[in-house]
Structures are given as C-alpha cells and as structure tokens.
Amino acid sequence: MTIVVTGAAGFIGSNIVKGLNERGITDIIAVDNLTRGDKFRNLVDCEIADYIDKLDFIAGIEAGDFDDSLDAILHQGACSDTMNHDGKYMMENNYQYTMTLFEFCQDEEIPLLLASSAATYGKGEVFREEREFEGPLNVYGYSKFLFDQVLRRRMADGLTAQVAAFRYFNVYGPREQHKERMASVAFHNFNQYREHGKVRLFGGWDGWGDGEQSRDFVSVEDVVKVNLFFLDNPDLSGIFNLGSGRSQPFNDVAVSTVNACRRHEGQPPLTREAMIEAGILEYIPFPDALKGKYQSFTQADIGKLRDAGYTEPMLTVEEGVGRYVDWLMSR
Numbered sequence: 001m002t003i004v005v006t007g008a009a010g011f012i013g014s015n016i017v018k019g020l021n022e023r024g025i026t027d028i029i030a031v032d033n034l035t036r037g038d039k040f041r042n043l044v045d046c047e048i049a050d051y052i053d054k055l056d057f058i059a060g061i062e063a064g065d066f067d068d069s070l071d072a073i074l075h076q077g078a079c080s081d082t083m084n085h086d087g088k089y090m091m092e093n094n095y096q097y098t099m100t101l102f103e104f105c106q107d108e109e110i111p112l113l114l115a116s117s118a119a120t121y122g123k124g125e126v127f128r129e130e131r132e133f134e135g136p137l138n139v140y141g142y143s144k145f146l147f148d149q150v151l152r153r154r155m156a157d158g159l160t161a162q163v164a165a166f167r168y169f170n171v172y173g174p175r176e177q178h179k180e181r182m183a184s185v186a187f188h189n190f191n192q193y194r195e196h197g198k199v200r201l202f203g204g205w206d207g208w209g210d211g212e213q214s215r216d217f218v219s220v221e222d223v224v225k226v227n228l229f230f231l232d233n234p235d236l237s238g239i240f241n242l243g244s245g246r247s248q249p250f251n252d253v254a255v256s257t258v259n260a261c262r263r264h265e266g267q268p269p270l271t272r273e274a275m276i277e278a279g280i281l282e283y284i285p286f287p288d289a290l291k292g293k294y295q296s297f298t299q300a301d302i303g304k305l306r307d308a309g310y311t312e313p314m315l316t317v318e319e320g321v322g323r324y325v326d327w328l329m330s331r
Contacts, residue, residue, distance in 0.1 A: 007077030014042035075114035094143035169243030173220030205286035211251035216243035219320035243300025260325035
C-alpha cells in the first residue's frame with residue numbers, strides 16, 4: 001500500500017506519517033518543500049519510502065508518472081499563514097495544487113483526504129458545514145473555501161472515489177516548532193513561561209474579557225485519529241469540521257501550560273487568579289492590527305463527524321496541553 005502524504009515534514013503531515021508508521025505502514029512518499037531545511041527534524045523518527053519536492057511531485061502527477069501506483073493521498077501541504085496576502089501565490093499553492101490532486105485521485109479512483117480550515121467561517125458565530133455560515137476574512141481562508149465549493153458541486157454530480165475535506169480548528173501539539181509565529185498558543189505559552197517565567201495574553205476587546213477570547217482547540221493526536229478513521233472507511237466523503245466540539249478561553253490554555261510546566265518543576269498547580277497575582281499571567285492591549293480581522297470565538301459543530309461514525313472522545317485543553325508539554329519537556 002503506497003500512500004502519499006503532502007506537507008509531510010510539516011506539523012500535521014509529520015504526525016500523520018508517524019501515525020501511519022504506528023500501524024506498520026512505511027511505504028509512504030513524503031512530499032514537501034524543504035527550503036526551510038530544519039523541518040527535516042519532524043521526519044527523523046519516521047519511516048518513509050521516498051521524499052519528493054512538492055513541485056516535482058505535481059509535475060510527475062501531470063506527466064503520468066504516478067498512474068496506477070498510488071493507493072491514497074493525504075494532502076496536508078498548504079500555506080497556512082493567514083497574514084500572507086499574496087493572493088496569486090496562495091491560490092496557486094493552496095487551490096490549484098489541490099485541484100490537480102483532486103482530478104488525479106478521481107481519475108485513479110483513489111481516496112483523497114485533505115486539509116480544509118475553520119478559516120472558511122470567518123467571523124461567523126455558527127460553525128456548521130453549510131454555505132450560509134461561511135465567509136472567509138483572508139485569502140488563505142478563501143483558498144480553502146473555494147475548493148470546498150468545488151467539492152460540493154462534484155459530490156452532487158457523483159464522485160468516483162472518496163474525498164474528505166477536514167476543516168481544522170485550532171490544532172496544537174508535537175512537531176509544530178518550525179511554524180514560528182503561526183505555531184499554536186500552547187507552543188508560545190510554553191516558550192514564554194520557560195524563558196521569562198510568565199505568559200502574556202491579549203487583553204479584553206469586542207465584549208470579551210482579558211484572555212477570555214475562546215477557540216476550539218484540538219490536539220493533533222485527535223486530528224491524526226480522524227484522518228486514519230476516514231482512511232479505513234473509504235465510503236465516507238464530504239466536508240467535515242475537525243475540532244474538539246468545545247470552545248475554551250485562551251486563559252485555559254495558559255493555565256494548563258503553566259501548570260504542566262510546574263508539574264515538571266515539582267511545583268503545585270495554581271489557579272488563574274493566583275498566577276495573575278504572582279505576575280505569571282499578564283495581559284497586553286489587544287493589537288489594533290487585528291481588530292475586525294480576528295475570530296474571538298470558534299466552536300466546531302462536530303455533529304456531521306459523529307454521524308459519519310467517529311465516536312472517539314476528543315481531548316480537552318487540560319488533557320491535550322498536559323501531554324504536549326510532556327513531549328516538549330522530553331526534547
């Protein structure tokens with residue numbers, strides 16, 4: 001069984017490669033762009049059969065080099081920088097690339113599992129996989145949104161093979177260190193605490209209190225499990241929210257991160273109030289540049305995912321961040 005994972009050296013892609021390895025699957029073609037060379041570290045403890053640059057791979061697809069040789073493509077590669085406003089690059093890299101893989105997989109009649117994004121919802125307050133609730137705020141979100149619309153039309157006409165697009169919410173966990181400013185809140189909280197002994201969050205804005213802006217934070221462990229569940233069930237196609245199904249404030253992430261670090265230091269846990277009093281948790285003014293462009297609340301409606309048969313419980317912030325800090329400390 002030969003499986004292609006695009007974005008294989010990236011955050012979610014490398015975790016999927018590791019998840020496949022844990023099933024005994026090593027016939028994996030890793031596709032990525034290693035211009036940022038330090039991403040290779042995400043694959044050091046993984047077993048793959050080959051590595052191909054993302055441009056060489058798409059050229060090979062178009063030339064027919066991979067006809068009748070692949071069993072599935074798990075497409076995680078994309079530019080996910082919401083502050084990148086180069087629309088031409090974003091549409092070529094995220095939309096056109098995905099369309100080429102989509103047409104190939106339909107022609108070859110093999111599954112395509114791919115990363116969509118909760119950014120398709122913009123500032124909406126209902127996060128359900130329906131057109132009326134969608135309105136991306138940036139070109140990144142639009143690049144994901146546009147493919148989702150294509151998928152809906154093609155599903156109505158009838159697919160020849162499985163296509164599942166997962167709208168990832170705020171994913172955190174191991175192997176994201178290369179993402180720098182685009183890494184998760186948990187990653188930044190961990191490094192702030194380790195370096196400065198304190199964590200800083202945005203203060204209140206738009207009706208939200210200090211650190212009370214809330215997101216659906218989902219562990220990459222759960223993201224991998226869902227991808228592999230769909231790989232096991234090739235009859236399932238569609239657009240699916242992939243979050244925890246619960247919204248938790250940024251305060252919860254900070255408190256969970258600090259207390260997990262304190263556990264490693266042999267220190268007892270503290271409440272948020274105690275952290276504020278001790279100067280461990282601070283709030284900074286909400287940035288003017290983000291006003292009107294910021295999702296203060298997200299919460300995935302995962303009813304469609306549950307209806308598809310995925311019944312595993314999702315990790316809470318407290319559970320997932322604690323496990324993530326353990327991983328970070330082990331490094």
